[in-house]
Amino acid sequence: MTSRDNVVHTMTAAVHQFTTGNIGHHQTTSFRAPEKKGVYHYYCFVHQFMVATLRVT
Numbered sequence: 483m484t485s486r487d488n489v490v491h492t493m494t495a496a497v498h499q500f501t502t503g504n505i506g507h508h509q510t511t512s513f514r515a516p517e518k519k520g521v522y523h524y525y526c527f528v529h530q531f532m533v534a535t536l537r538v539t
């Protein structure tokens with residue numbers, strides 16, 4: 483994934499199935515998504531109010 487923001491973010495799974503580590507300004511990174519189907523909640527470690535979900539189908 484690519485961050486289009488001006489500050490560092492992460493995609494950190496709520497129960498630690500994955501994390502991207504820090505993603506800087508316009509940086510592209512990859513991570514290993516879970517193989518099991520489901521909805522995985524994640525948040526930004528830097529801004530913990532930022533939450534989203536990853537859906538594996």
Ligand SMILES: [Cu+2]
Nearest residue numbers: 491526528529
């Ligand atoms: Cu953030």
